[in-house]
Amino acid sequence: MFSRRLSTARMPLRAWAVSGLSLVVLIAAIGPVSAQEEPPMLADRVASGELPPLAERLPSNPLVVEPYESIGTYGGVWRMGMRGGGDNALIAKTVGYEGLVRWDRQWQEVVPNLAASWEVNEDATEYTFTLREGLKWSDGEPYTTRDIEFTAAMFHDPEYPANSFINDQNNPATVEIIDDITFKYVFEKPNGMLMDTLASINGTMAVSIPYHYCSQFHPNYNPGAEQLATDAGFQSWALHMEDKCAWGWETSRWTNPDLPNIYAWKITEPLSGTAARVRWERNPYYWKVDTDGNQLPYIDELDMRVSESLEELTLLALNGQIDFQDRHIATNTNQAVFFDGQDQGDYRLGSVVRSVSSSLVLQLNFNHDDPVKQELFQNRDFRIGLSHAIDREEIIDVVFIGQGEPFQVAPRPESHFYDEEMAKQYTEFDPDLAIEHLEAAGLTEIGADGIRLMSNGEPTRITVDVIAALRPEWIDILELMQLHLADVGIQIEINNIDRTLFYDKRPGNDYDAQVWAGDGGLDVMQEPRYYFPSGAESVWAFKWQAWYTGATPEIAEEPVDWVKEQMALYTQLTQEGDPDVREDLMREVLAIAKENFPVIGVSLMPDGYYIARNNLRNVSDQLIDAWLFPQPGGYDPQQWYFE
């Protein structure tokens, strides 16, 4: 029998047995909370009877959050800035990171959150969760397994356009309710990655749609739902539902202040196309407490300035009018300004570790329509030649002011998958060696203009697509690379295009090469796009990934053997319940990637920074920034406070 011990080091706990379950499980639970004082902001409303007293609002076993430095004090407004459109992720990362489980602050272990405990059956097809007892939505309604089931039903509904692990076509999940607080996710095939998924930001998908509020918009639950949608001016109930009860972190989730949530703060001024601010106030029913039993959050309100102007946000931060922020304004170019302004603005800088490995990844199109280029790009010697021709030290000095080190696309040094050899192979700047490898790849002839000729007599000219708007330094890096590669007789043309076109070219297979950042430096197992063709972001082998995922069979092409071996290993990995075995399998995938060297990296992504006002306490000195492990949400901003 296979059982899991939960990491409970950070919370006082006592063993707590669940009757009716046969598996051995250790559950983190909290003793009854001693009588606590009301947060001052809510005291009046409790006194007037508008709100029930604290003890009735908290679950019987609230989650105890250990403060980073010290127990805090209540009050204050946390000011930050966001862009108007397309910035729903900022809210998700700041407020919305609440799932059944979460990552600890080191991004190492899965710890309880909405679920107090869980257990997994031996072949990882059944996951049983026990919710905290007495959880409530922000409007005071009980949070039960009914909500989990309803959320899953929405994902399974083909008309409700959202995707998550629940409706993954390869291995969908069904929900079985056991009682009000116990339920099971049941899978047809083993799903070894479920806990990782649930602990990531994607896990918020599974818990986000309240039955008592949202069922009125669905015709299965309310016969009048279609009429309701028509009255509200929507063409279908599905569009109405999306507008009122969006999944996970979709923008319209932040535009509906009536949608009950389970976050530390609830919306008072929603996001909209015309909003100047998004405001939040404390959720009286929030289900986390500090180690003294005080209800969190400490900070009463959030005030997010909606601004299209990064200049305005930068000045606000310099002027001390932003309490915590890293997104948007903490750029390379602003760093010196922010460093100098610390005294005047009364803020400090903290460091942010990026989960990205290489600052730029050059992905040559292995599935090129031109057979000559296809053969050349698939030639390992060619890629090694290119890699040796790049003067990485120069790029680091010029573009990153000396920050970083030569690095391939490989796990970062902080990761336990780190393999120095893999990270450093072929990073040495050696034009002679480069030429040797290029000649080994068949590029022996040199044309009139000094460019090496491919086997069809055409010059080796590679067009590299890049979105400069996304990361301005990409263009700087590419321009240096262009000079380096020209020295060994390879011409690259930099093609700066818009994001939409960048994506549009993929299914049409209309590109030589594309660049992106090295995702998967820390989230190695969850984001293996450069280690093998795992999904649509594996641009270097777009047809092979189609073969693997099955999402777009019309362009799929059978991969070469080493890739198929990796795919088989990774499939095995996703179905494996034992974390140690999973790691071993991942190491095998990485070893094959190291051997075959599919994509070319440049330098290790330098650390970023965040800005926090000096009176804002309990903020971790170093944050890890990744999509799957969102920050600052992953660092419990509920326990931040103002001195």
Added chain:
Amino acid sequence: MLGFIISRLISMVLTIWAISLVAFAIIQLPPGDYLTTYVATLSASGDRVDPRVIEALREQYGLGQPFIVQYWKWVSGIVTAGDFGQSFEWGRPVTELIWGRLGNSILLEGLAVIVMWFVALPIGVYAAVNKYSLGDYLATIFGFLGLAIPNFLFALVLMYLGYAWFGVVMGGLFSPQFEGAHWSFARVLDFLSNAWAPVLVLATAGTAQLIRVMRANLLDELRKPYVTTARAKGLPEWRVILKYPVRVALNPLVSTIGWLLPTLVSSSVIVSVVMNLPTAGPMLLRSLTTQDMYLAGTLILLLGVLTVIGTLISDLILAWIDPRIRYGGE
């Protein structure tokens, strides 16, 4: 005069129809559609979307339909129900989003136009009458400076100085407590206390241009014999100048009123982004980059309508101030 107005109105309707067609075609020109942009944005943040979900959305939004069908849906909605379609990004009817923004634009840019005219015309007249005087040279220098400094740079410098000297961050049009409030006297005062900076920025380049045009026009007129005649008849100097040559010199200025609004809206996009002004410019920019086509199309269409109306107004004013035009048709 009536026939003049009627023929103008008929051509106006036809122009607006043509604008709607062109506007809708233009926003469809870039590769992909709103959903491709949406997928790209999600991917940039590390998120992924199932292609099936995108297909379902494409169907719901009607994005797969042919151009003519989509256009007809849009235009018939506007004509029959005043419905400009939905904004994909915000899931809201376009009309709910744009009126506040357009109102701010018209208010702000209207103010900028008024300031421009009030500052530029007297200076232009002064510079022309006192040609090559110290005042003329000063007006010329400041005029050219205003013309040469890009608006957005001026805005940035103003913002930086505001921060460095006064510890104030300029941005937006309202103080926090008035952002969501209804119009009241206090809100107007608050608006004015915030709007001076953008108005100043928006007005500088235009002012410089107006001064130059006014000066040149008036110089041409001042040389003409009727001015000498008026002087010889003993009219006071200010009357000589204001009653005749200035009126004539205004002609070319008035005839461009129609273009003034759209020029201001489009030239103010960057300033509005830099200073975070809740005007139509940033919304247009954003909707174009996300290919939120009904929102973008509506904004372009309305800007077109504004231009057409502006042209009509300038025609009417021209007819009013210039008897040659007024009687020309009869």
